[in-house]
Amino acid sequence: MRIAQIAPLYERVPPLAYGATERIVHYLTEALVASGHDVTLFASGDSVTSARLVACCESALWRDERVEDTLGHHVHLLERVAQRAAEFDVLHFHCEPLHLPLARRLDTHCVTTMHGLLREPDVGALLRAFSDAPLVSISASQRRAMPFANWRATIHHGLPADAFGLCTSPGDYLLWMGRMMRGKRPDLAIEIARRAGLPLKMAAAVHPGERAYFADEIAPLIESSAGFVDYLGEVGGDARTELLRHARALLFPIDWDEPFGMVMIEAFACGTPVVAFRRGAVPEVVEDGVSGLVVDDLDGAVRAVERIDELDRRRCRAAFDVRFTAERMARDYLRVYRSLARGAERDTDLQSSRPQPAAR
Known part of the structure; x- marks a missing residue:
C-alpha cells in the first residue's frame, strides 16, 4: 500500500528523548517499510527514517528556540499533505485534530489515531460534528468518554522486538x-x-x-x-x-x-x-x-x-x-487501512493486544 504517516512537529521522529507520539510514529513507519509498503513520512526536517521524508519544518519545534507559536507550522503541514494526498491509498494522521475539516474534503482515505486524553468539554462537540471521521484509540479506556465516535479499532502501541534487551540481573534502584x-x-x-x-x-x-x-x-x-x-x-x-x-x-x-x-x-x-x-x-x-x-x-x-x-x-x-511488538502494531493498522480501502463500515472493530493466559 501507499501510506502517508503524518506526525506532529513538536519533536523529531524518532524523538531524541521525551516524545511518545513521535516515537510510536517512528516504530510504525519502520515496521510498515520493513513489511514492503511504500511509506512517506510528513514530519520535522531533522527526522530520521527509512521512509520518504517530507520535511514540514526545519527542525523539531520544541527544540527550536526561535519558535514561539507552533500553530502556523501545523497548518503548513496540512497544506503539504493536501497537495500530495492523491499519491496515497491512506493518510494516517497522528496530530491534534486540526485536519478533520480537510480530511472530510479529500478523496484519499484518512484515519486518525487519537494519542491523548479525550474529555467531553474539550473534544466532544468536535467529534460529534465529525462523526464520520475514522478514528483509532490507543486503549479501551481512552475511547470510553466518547463512545459515539467512529472508532475503527483499539490498537495498543508496540516497540521493535530488538529495541530493548532483557536484563535478568537488575540493580537495586x-x-x-x-x-x-x-x-x-x-x-x-x-x-x-x-x-x-x-x-x-x-x-x-x-x-x-x-x-x-x-x-x-x-x-x-x-x-x-x-x-x-x-x-x-x-x-x-x-x-x-x-x-x-x-x-x-x-x-x-x-x-x-x-x-x-x-x-x-x-x-x-x-x-x-x-x-x-x-x-x-x-x-x-x-x-x-x-x-x-x-x-x-x-x-x-x-x-x-x-x-x-x-x-x-x-x-x-x-x-x-506476545502483545507489544511493532510488528503486531503494524499488522493491526494494516487491517484498518485495508478496511477503509474496501469501504467497510466499522467492521474492523479490532481490540488489539489482548492479554494471553500466563505461561506456567
Whole structure:
C-alpha cells in the first residue's frame, strides 16, 4: 500500500528523548517499510527514517528556540499533505485534530489515531460534528468518554522486538520516568521508594507549563531526599535504555486516566516489572502478576515493591513479545487501512493486544 504517516512537529521522529507520539510514529513507519509498503513520512526536517521524508519544518519545534507559536507550522503541514494526498491509498494522521475539516474534503482515505486524553468539554462537540471521521484509540479506556465516535479499532502501541534487551540481573534502584506533570505523581514515587527503603532514580522532561509545579512541589522533595533520590533530568538514547533495563521496578503511580503509558511497555521489553496504580489503561496494559503489579493506593504500592522479586523477568519479557511488538502494531493498522480501502463500515472493530493466559 501507499501510506502517508503524518506526525506532529513538536519533536523529531524518532524523538531524541521525551516524545511518545513521535516515537510510536517512528516504530510504525519502520515496521510498515520493513513489511514492503511504500511509506512517506510528513514530519520535522531533522527526522530520521527509512521512509520518504517530507520535511514540514526545519527542525523539531520544541527544540527550536526561535519558535514561539507552533500553530502556523501545523497548518503548513496540512497544506503539504493536501497537495500530495492523491499519491496515497491512506493518510494516517497522528496530530491534534486540526485536519478533520480537510480530511472530510479529500478523496484519499484518512484515519486518525487519537494519542491523548479525550474529555467531553474539550473534544466532544468536535467529534460529534465529525462523526464520520475514522478514528483509532490507543486503549479501551481512552475511547470510553466518547463512545459515539467512529472508532475503527483499539490498537495498543508496540516497540521493535530488538529495541530493548532483557536484563535478568537488575540493580537495586526503583525508576520513575516520563513527563514531570502532576497527574503522573512524581511525589508519590518518591514516597513509595522512601517507604520501601530503595533508592529512586527520576528521569523526566519538564515542559514549560510544568516548570512552576516542578519548582514549587517536586524540587523541594528531591532536595530534602539528597543521596536517596537521584534526579537525572531528561534522559534519551542508550542512557535511557540502560536506566530501564537495570531498574528493580518502574513506578507508575498515576492519578489521571492516562490513555496508554508508553514507558510501561518499554520496561516490559527489558524484563523490568511495573508497579502501577489502577487508572486509565493500566489494567489493559499490565498483566497483574506477570509483567507487574496493579495496586489501588500508596500502601498497596509499597507492598508491591516488597514483592517485586517474586515476578520472573523472563515472563515479563515474554508477555511483551506476545502483545507489544511493532510488528503486531503494524499488522493491526494494516487491517484498518485495508478496511477503509474496501469501504467497510466499522467492521474492523479490532481490540488489539489482548492479554494471553500466563505461561506456567
